[in-house]
Amino acid sequence: MKIKKKLSLIDQHDKNGFWGGKFGGSFVPETLKKPIEDLTLVFEKLRKNKNFIKKRDHYFKNYIGSPTSFVKLDNLTDHLNGAQIWTKIVSEANGGAHKIYNATVHALICKSMGKKYIIGDTGAGYAGKMLSMAAKKFGLKCKIFMGAKDIKRQKPNCDAMRKNGAEIIPVYTGSQTLIDAVSECMRYWVSNCDTTHMCVGSTVGPNIFVKICGWSTSQISRELKQQLCEQFGEIPKKMKLYNCVGGGSSSFGFWNEFIKYDKKQIELIGVEAGGPYRSNKHAAPLTNNCKIGILHGAMQYVVQNKDGQIEETESISAGLDYSGVSPLHCYLKDSKRARYVSASDEEALNAYKLVTKFENINPSLEPCHAFAIACKEAKKLSRDTIIIVNSCGDAIKDRDIIKDRLGKRYV
Amino acid sequence: MSNLINLSFKNAKSENRPALLTFTVAGDNTKKKSLEILKSISNSADICELGFPHNTPIGDGGQIQTSSYRAIKNGITMSGVFEIIKKFKNSNLSKPVILMGYYNMIYQYGENKFIQRSKNSGVDGVIVVDLPWPENKPFAKKCKKKKISFIQLISPTTSLKRAKKIIKDSHDMVYYISMLSTTGGKLKVSTKKIMKNYRKIKKIDPKKNYVIGFGITEKTISGLKNADGLVVGSAICKKITESINRGQNPVINASNMVKKLKTKLI
Numbered sequence: 042m043k044i045k046k047k048l049s050l051i052d053q054h055d056k057n058g059f060w061g062g063k064f065g066g067s068f069v070p071e072t073l074k075k076p077i078e079d080l081t082l083v084f085e086k087l088r089k090n091k092n093f094i095k096k097r098d099h100y101f102k103n104y105i106g107s108p109t110s111f112v113k114l115d116n117l118t119d120h121l122n123g124a125q126i127w128t129k130i131v132s133e134a135n136g137g138a139h140k141i142y143n144a145t146v147h148a149l150i151c152k153s154m155g156k157k158y159i160i161g162d163t164g165a166g167y168a169g170k171m172l173s174m175a176a177k178k179f180g181l182k183c184k185i186f187m188g189a190k191d192i193k194r195q196k197p198n199c200d201a202m203r204k205n206g207a208e209i210i211p212v213y214t215g216s217q218t219l220i221d222a223v224s225e226c227m228r229y230w231v232s233n234c235d236t237t238h239m240c241v242g243s244t245v246g247p248n249i250f251v252k253i254c255g256w257s258t259s260q261i262s263r264e265l266k267q268q269l270c271e272q273f274g275e276i277p278k279k280m281k282l283y284n285c286v287g288g289g290s291s292s293f294g295f296w297n298e299f300i301k302y303d304k305k306q307i308e309l310i311g312v313e314a315g316g317p318y319r320s321n322k323h324a325a326p327l328t329n330n331c332k333i334g335i336l337h338g339a340m341q342y343v344v345q346n347k348d349g350q351i352e353e354t355e356s357i358s359a360g361l362d363y364s365g366v367s368p369l370h371c372y373l374k375d376s377k378r379a380r381y382v383s384a385s386d387e388e389a390l391n392a393y394k395l396v397t398k399f400e401n402i403n404p405s406l407e408p409c410h411a412f413a414i415a416c417k418e419a420k421k422l423s424r425d426t427i428i429i430v431n432s433c434g435d436a437i438k439d440r441d442i443i444k445d446r447l448g449k450r451y452v
Numbered sequence: 453m454s455n456l457i458n459l460s461f462k463n464a465k466s467e468n469r470p471a472l473l474t475f476t477v478a479g480d481n482t483k484k485k486s487l488e489i490l491k492s493i494s495n496s497a498d499i500c501e502l503g504f505p506h507n508t509p510i511g512d513g514g515q516i517q518t519s520s521y522r523a524i525k526n527g528i529t530m531s532g533v534f535e536i537i538k539k540f541k542n543s544n545l546s547k548p549v550i551l552m553g554y555y556n557m558i559y560q561y562g563e564n565k566f567i568q569r570s571k572n573s574g575v576d577g578v579i580v581v582d583l584p585w586p587e588n589k590p591f592a593k594k595c596k597k598k599k600i601s602f603i604q605l606i607s608p609t610t611s612l613k614r615a616k617k618i619i620k621d622s623h624d625m626v627y628y629i630s631m632l633s634t635t636g637g638k639l640k641v642s643t644k645k646i647m648k649n650y651r652k653i654k655k656i657d658p659k660k661n662y663v664i665g666f667g668i669t670e671k672t673i674s675g676l677k678n679a680d681g682l683v684v685g686s687a688i689c690k691k692i693t694e695s696i697n698r699g700q701n702p703v704i705n706a707s708n709m710v711k712k713l714k715t716k717l718i
Contacts, residue, residue, distance in 0.1 A: 057587060068555055068582040070511040072632060075609035214517060215507060227510045232633045234609065335556040336508060338582070348529050349560035350507045 042376045046301040050293075050369055051255040058248030059340065061375055064368035067247040068338045073227075076234040081249045083154055088256065096149060101260055104178065105141050108264035109133040111272070111429075116399040117416070124281070124422035126415065127429045129265055130402060131291065137435040138405070139258055139291040140171040140242065146257040147240035148175035158237040160184045162226040164191055164219030164287070165360030165407065166198025167434060168242030173207035183207040186226040190217040191359045197438045216353040219287075219363050223337050243288025244367035247338035251368055258294025261431065266298045277427045278306060283415040284431045285407045286311040286381065287324065287360050289367030291433040296379070304378060310418075311370060312411045314356035315383035324354035326366050327374050327381035336365040342374075357386035357442060360407040360434065388413040390446055393436070397451070405434035406442065456548035456576050457601055458624050460498040461661045461680055469717045470677055471498040473663055474710055475552065475685030477519040478502050478536050479528025481696055485703065486523070487536045489692065492707035494540075494547045496714040501579070501683065504533045504553040511554075511581045513636035515686035518693055530561050534573045541574035550577035550603065563591055567598050577601035579627065585618045596623060603627055606653055619656050627683070628653055630666045630676075636686025639667040643675030650679055670709070674716050684713055 042061045045053055050060075058066045067077060087093040101107045110133060114126045131139045144161070151159045159181045163169030169185035176183035185202055189211045192199055202209055210229075215221040223241070230239040241250035244258075269276055282299060284292035292311050299307045313325035323329055326342040334343040336351055344352045344364040356362040373379040384392075389406050392413035396404060404412060408431060415430045422428070436443065444452045464471040474497040480486050494500050505520035505528060512520070537549055551570060558566045558580065570578065578595055580588065585604060592602035601623040606615050608631060619626060630646045631639065639646075646664065654662050664676055665683030676682055691709050695702035 066587065068587070069584065070581055070607075071584050071605040072511075072607040072609050072629060074584050074607075074614070075611065214521065220508065224508050224510055228513070228634045231511060232637060235632060332560070335554075335559060335582070337510065345556070345560070347560070349557040350524060351556075 042372070044300060044376050044378055050297065050300055050372070051252045054248060060368050060372040063333065064341055064371040065248050065251060065339050068335050068340070069247055070231060072231050073234060076230070077247055077249055083150060084249060084253055087150065087153060093149070093153070097146065100145050100149070101142070105135045105145060106133065107260060108268065111265060111268040114400045117396060120399055121416055121419045123419040123424070124426035124428045125424060126419055127427060128402065128432045129261065129295070129429060131261055131431055131433045132404065132435040136167070136171045136174050137437065138167040138171065139261060139294060139433045140167040141174070142257040142260050142294065143242070143254045143290060144168065144171035144175040144240060146253060147172070147238065148179045148181060150253070151181055151238035152179055154238060156236060156238045158182045158184070158233070159240060160186065160226055160229055160237055161240040162186045162219065162222040162242050164188070164222065164242070164362060165358065165434070166191065166195035166202070166438060167360060169207070169209070170198045170201045172240055173202040173205035176207060177205045184210055184229070186210045186212055186222045186229065188212050188216070188218040188222045191219065191222070194442065195359055195438055197440065219359065220351065227337065243290040244293050244369055245288045245337055245339060245365060251339065254290050255293050255297065255369060258290050259297040261291070261294040262296060262298035265295070265429070276302070279426045280306065281308045281310060281426065281428045282431070283310045283312060283411040283428065285361060285410040285433070286313050286327070286366060286370060287358070287363050287407065289370045291431055293367060293369050295431040300373070300378060309373070309379035310414065311379055311381045312414045313381060313383040314354070314358055314361035314410060315385040315388070316355040317357070317386045320355050322353055322355040323383060324356045324362050324364065325383040326364065327370060328383040339368050341365045341368050341371050357389060358406045358410065361410065382414055384410040384413040392416060393443065394447060394451070402432060403436045404432040405436045406439050407434050408432045455599065455601065455624070456546060457499060458661070460548055464498055464681070467718070470679050471663070471681035472710070472714055472717060473497065473499045473501055473681055473683040474688055475501040475503060475683060476688055476692070476706070477505050477516065477523050478533040479505065479523030479526060480519040480689070480692060481522050481702070482526050483528060483532050483536060487539055488703045489706050490536065490540050491543060492703050493688070493710040494544055495707065496710040499548045499550060499681070501550045501552050501685070502533070502537065504530060504551060504557055506554040506557055509554060511634055513634040513686060515636040515689040515693065519689040530557060534569050537573040537575060548576040549574065550579060551575050552579040553581065555580050555583045563594060567594055567600065570600055571598045575600060577603050577625065579603045579605070585621060589621065592621065601625055605629055608632055608649060612652070615653055616656050619660065622660060625661045625663065626653070628662050628664050630664050630668070633666055635666055637667050639672050643672055647676060647678060670713060670716065673713055677717060682717070
């Protein structure tokens, strides 16, 4: 399994939509074959259309607020006394997380297809919040599917969605988290695909949704590449990019431009959710070498039992609490281009304490998983190594959890 | 192919009515109960579809989801599903059984092992909801080799061109989805319109048998009488759920319902 250097990873699939011959594909009911085919044609046309790219860049700049800043965390670096620690504060993007890139692109696609309704799934509530923002901006009617358990633990984002005029559809089936929200959203699309466009909130789902999302979040690494050249005059010789991985949209976007580099120069480290200390229900299919299976229309590593029932996961981060993972990451794992590890809930909370003690940033619990591993490994590295963590979400949404777990003085 | 499924259609046709197909979930609400339900509804049904439940079913509506989750919660496994079929076939050898479910369950069981075990248990046909044409070709071939019908679905969104290809690669039965919906949705198009679309599909290769499913209830079934066969699933699952919730006997209630459905077809 070898990654091609000249072609973007999202395009390195075979004619059946599989990366590396086995990850991805489109395992969907017959009813969705046609809408998926239509969407594929539209997307392939739009991404080659100069006017569409101009429009995308216009909204990325003027609406999302690109580029997000790239800064050195001096105090944290000094404290750990190892590698240099930098961060790209993607949470500065309009709405407070990277999900806005995918949401904006989907809203633009929806408009260009002449559809008036847009639906989406959400876990942490960011994908939903951003889709509701984009829908409002572009005059689309929006429904967001969200697990009942997540609605309870991510209230601030739910309030934002409702304020933007979106309808939140609570999902009570299964574990009542992201996995059930995605299933229910797909089911709704099966019934309404003639009038409604579906946005999948991460680089998961049938092939085309993986591609659209990866194409959208890649803006992060495009910006970073330029910022690195401005800062260092070149791409640094020793660099490590840490990113949390749930579905895998922020990490893929953060890495895309750098995948073609040798891993000795640029190492890619994905940090999955290890769940509560001593829990066995990890949302970490890559770290734990789970079996390959089919979830939400794609072949991937997935947490499941022997029979093939998808198993529940457990994480403090709703945004990482997903049994599967993007086929792109499965491919990056098998081709050994990226390394995957996990951090526990407690490690993420400790990282939050550490980072906010030394620095004036406020990363949500999802990127805190990445900070946890980055800080641990930084200590053992020399100062000429550049560590960059994608701070892809803002902790405002985690207020209640942080207050509950760490006490009032942290909020 | 002369087999039990074809024979059932022939029998129904000789009685001037469509074949009645039922769908229930294996293990709902227990392994034993679902076998009893299967046995008793098979007195009126021509073909019995049995679902092997999956916990992320992207094509199923609320009723079948409820049945599936209940069956999984009560411990049904793939092995258990095959045991139910084997026992059923021991009591009723001539009644065709179609297994229906999602591909991950088959993938984890192993395609070859799944087909072999199906054969040994007496399965006559297989429907895989999320394995559409052309990706399903290798699996369909394997089924055919063991004389198991691989049944494909056609939906209102399927183009005529695509439908032709699907039908060409189909064995002897094709499943037409009545409307844009998951299973068990409210019938949002008139039965007249469904029959019009159905005839277009049937015309492609009139020798094959076409059944209509999704959203068919006691109220709507008569309007679709001119099809080769009709599938009722969610309505039966709903009846089973109601019976359990009310402390009534799901076996009696489900079989009474199927009996009634049958009378509407004569």
